[in-house]
Amino acid sequence: xxxxxxxxxxxxxxxxxxxxxxxxxxxxxxxxxxxxxxxxxxxxxxxxxxxxxxxxxxxxxxxxxxxxxxxxxxxxxxxxxxxxxxxxxxxxxxxxxxxxxxxxxxxxxxxxxxxxxxxxxxxxxxxxxxxxxxxxxxxxxxxxxxxxxxxxxxxxxxxxxxxxxxxxxxxxxxxxxxxxxxxxxxxxxxxxxxxxxxxxxxxxxxxxxxxxxxxxxxxxxxxxx
Numbered sequence: 001x002x003x004x005x006x007x008x009x010x011x012x013x014x015x016x017x018x019x020x021x022x023x024x025x026x027x028x029x030x031x032x033x034x035x036x037x038x039x040x041x042x043x044x045x046x047x048x049x050x051x052x053x054x055x056x057x058x059x060x061x062x063x064x065x066x067x068x069x070x071x072x073x074x075x076x077x078x079x080x081x082x083x084x085x086x087x088x089x090x091x092x093x094x095x096x097x098x099x100x101x102x103x104x105x106x107x108x109x110x111x112x113x114x115x116x117x118x119x120x121x122x123x124x125x126x127x128x129x130x131x132x133x134x135x136x137x138x139x140x141x142x143x144x145x146x147x148x149x150x151x152x153x154x155x156x157x158x159x160x161x162x163x164x165x166x167x168x169x170x171x172x173x174x175x176x177x178x179x180x181x182x183x184x185x186x187x188x189x190x191x192x193x194x195x196x197x198x199x200x201x202x203x204x205x206x207x208x209x210x211x212x213x214x215x216x217x218x219x220x221x222x223x224x225x
Contacts, residue, residue, distance in 0.1 A: 079163050081146050082204050086212035090131020094149070094203035094215045097126045098181040101172065104217050108198065111219040113191060114183075121191035122183040123221075125149045125201065127169075133207035134176040135168035144168050145207040149184050152200040160185045164204075194221040 095103050096111060104111065113121050127147055135144035148164035150157055161184070169176035184201070186194070203215045 080148060081206040081210060082148065082164075082212060084210060086206055086210045088213065089207075089211035090129060090213045092130075092132070092203055092205045092213040092215050093128040094201055094217045095126045095128060096124050096181065098124050101126045101128050101177040104219060108218060108220050110222045111199075111201075112224045113186065113194060113221050114224045116183070116185075120185055120188055122185045123151065123201070124181040125184045125203070126178060126181045127203055127205065128175050128177045129169055129205055129213065130175050132176075132205060132211045132213060133209060134170070135208070137168050137170075139168065141166045143208050145205055147178065147182075148204045149182065150202045151184055151186060152202070153190075153194060153197060158187050158190060158194070158199070160187055164206075195223050197221055 093103065095101050111123055113123060115121055127149075129145070132145060144166040145168070146164040146166050149159070149161075151159040165182065167178065170179050197220070199219055199221045201217045201219060203217075204212070205214070206212050
């Protein structure tokens with residue numbers, strides 16, 4: 001069984017000023033700690049909570065990139081290649097679709113906010129690429145493209161995930177798409193305020209050679225039918 005090194009979590013938490021809170025929540029149970037970071041218990045809401053969740057992501061998945069100028073791993077560049085020198089290349093399209101890619105067409109397409117089984121809220125997003133390395137199902141995580149989706153409302157980020165996912169794109173109709181739609185999880189305390197509102201969705205993709213492409217779509221958030 002893989003042993004989890006909690007030191008990276010506490011180190012990043014210490015820089016943010018809430019190492020004691022992480023000590024109190026992480027040690028008893030990974031599941032309870034992750035839930036605390038996501039739902040904002042122990043006072044870790046908003047940016048602090050997202051930063052702690054990023055630290056947890058780094059410790060769990062070993063996001064394999066970068067360091068700051070002093071040689072010490074940085075919570076953002078360590079995980080996300082997009083903070084490095086990237087080369088604009090190819091094209092990506094942000095869409096939706098749980099089983100297959102669906103374009104978000106029109107000037108202001110509607111996108112449902114779905115409710116999860118544990119009471120959270122999310123969009124389903126999907127992605128399509130051309131002109132970037134799609135990765136391969138048998139390749140290591142470091143060889144896969146990184147995909148990062150975020151949501152903004154009134155200029156503020158309202159999605160909770162700050163760590164990209166690394167997985168291959170598969171060929172479909174002359175381009176490459178992710179194999180299944182992904183949940184773009186929203187801040188629980190404001191999710192229902194988004195019904196009927198315009199929400200800006202961002203998509204960024206970086207391949208193993210640091211080729212980079214992005215897309216933005218403005219949608220109207222609607223309640224799930």
